[in-house]
Amino acid sequence: MQTTEALQGSMTPFRGRPGRLRHVELRTPDLQGLSDFYHAWGLESVGSRDGGEAETSLAFRAQGTNHHVLRFVEAEAAGLGHIAFAASCRSDVDRLCGQWDQLGVEITMEPADLQNLGGGYGFEAADPEGRRLRVITEMIAADPRPSGLALPQRLAHVVLNTVDIDMLCAFYVKVLGFSVSDWSEHQMVFLRNGSDHHSIAFNQASHASVNHIAYEVGSLDDFLVSVGRMKSAGVDPLWGIGRHGPGNNCFAYYGDPAGFVPEITADVDQIDEASWVPRVWQRVPGQSDLWHLAGPPSPEFRATAAGQPDPGCHPPRWDDA
Ligand SMILES: [Fe+2]
Numbered sequence: 001m002q003t004t005e006a007l008q009g010s011m012t013p014f015r016g017r018p019g020r021l022r023h024v025e026l027r028t029p030d031l032q033g034l035s036d037f038y039h040a041w042g043l044e045s046v047g048s049r050d051g052g053e054a055e056t057s058l059a060f061r062a063q064g065t066n067h068h069v070l071r072f073v074e075a076e077a078a079g080l081g082h083i084a085f086a087a088s089c090r091s092d093v094d095r096l097c098g099q100w101d102q103l104g105v106e107i108t109m110e111p112a113d114l115q116n117l118g119g120g121y122g123f124e125a126a127d128p129e130g131r132r133l134r135v136i137t138e139m140i141a142a143d144p145r146p147s148g149l150a151l152p153q154r155l156a157h158v159v160l161n162t163v164d165i166d167m168l169c170a171f172y173v174k175v176l177g178f179s180v181s182d183w184s185e186h187q188m189v190f191l192r193n194g195s196d197h198h199s200i201a202f203n204q205a206s207h208a209s210v211n212h213i214a215y216e217v218g219s220l221d222d223f224l225v226s227v228g229r230m231k232s233a234g235v236d237p238l239w240g241i242g243r244h245g246p247g248n249n250c251f252a253y254y255g256d257p258a259g260f261v262p263e264i265t266a267d268v269d270q271i272d273e274a275s276w277v278p279r280v281w282q283r284v285p286g287q288s289d290l291w292h293l294a295g296p297p298s299p300e301f302r303a304t305a306a307g308q309p310d311p312g313c314h315p316p317r318w319d320d321a
Helices: 034-041 090-102 165-174 220-232 299-306
Strands: 021-028 057-061 070-074 079-086 106-113 121-126 132-137 154-162 179-184 188-192 200-204 209-216 239-243 250-253 262-266 279-281
Touching: 021 154, 034 057, 034 220, 079 209, 090 106, 090 121, 090 132, 154 165, 154 262, 154 299, 165 179, 165 188, 165 200, 209 299, 220 239, 220 250, 220 262
Parallel strands: 021 070, 079 132, 154 200, 179 279, 209 262
Antiparallel strands: 021 079, 057 070, 106 121, 121 132, 154 209, 179 188, 188 200, 239 250, 250 262
8 A cells, every 4th residue: 555655756766867068078188279269169268266277277168157168177188077967956966866876877976065166066977988977056157248149158969979879878868867859870869858959969989089069059140150250260160061950950060179079059959848759860961961061071070079089988888777
């Protein structure tokens, strides 16, 4: 017989998922040229007021009030530091950590007040290839910036190269609570944890690394102005401009001085959970390049997005019991 507590739902296990992307931290042996590149990109350096930046790191903010969206930390080799997601309160941080722990996720840092740039309260866990994921609430707010400028509003999505797309997809869905929005053949899978068509995507590859990081601008006009601003700074896209089928978003992919691929994007599909049905898109121009302007991915784009094997990752391991 069910207890009153069970009937009222208080014994229902917590099934949360992380909130919106907050920021990405990247590792690089060389910080040279990154400030100039990302200032042209429309990001602003995070100042020293909140504890400052060591000479061995750089942080940048977008238009929103997220403390920062991108941080580079000097390291021996290029790779991913961590991807940070939001949580609505401290108890959600605690409950999500407990849920992941129960599901066998490796917790690499228990919930705590964080001493990193921007502070906040959060925890860190590792995915099956060792990528570090943080869930953080109560970070310091950035000063509001003037609106109406064609500048990146926020981090839109992060695409990751994996050696086992099926395992990583299953883990992010079953354990972390993401949903599959679409596939691009059996080469890419687009995952959402909110209304955006994708916040994380995986690309099947020969090694684990960062594929690209996308920043959203507010409109198609802002997208073109942003591409023009980069052109004025002497930087052309590695691939694009174009519009993808999966997600329907505009794209222009670049190479930054550290060898990572940032993307300017706009217009990403917003998902109606009640009616959305995932599809499998074909990797042909009519589906991956809707404007027929971009052509196939350039060799430079392919090589830069492949990156080098991330020393922070390891062969995938996950006991899907
Ligand atoms: Fe993208």
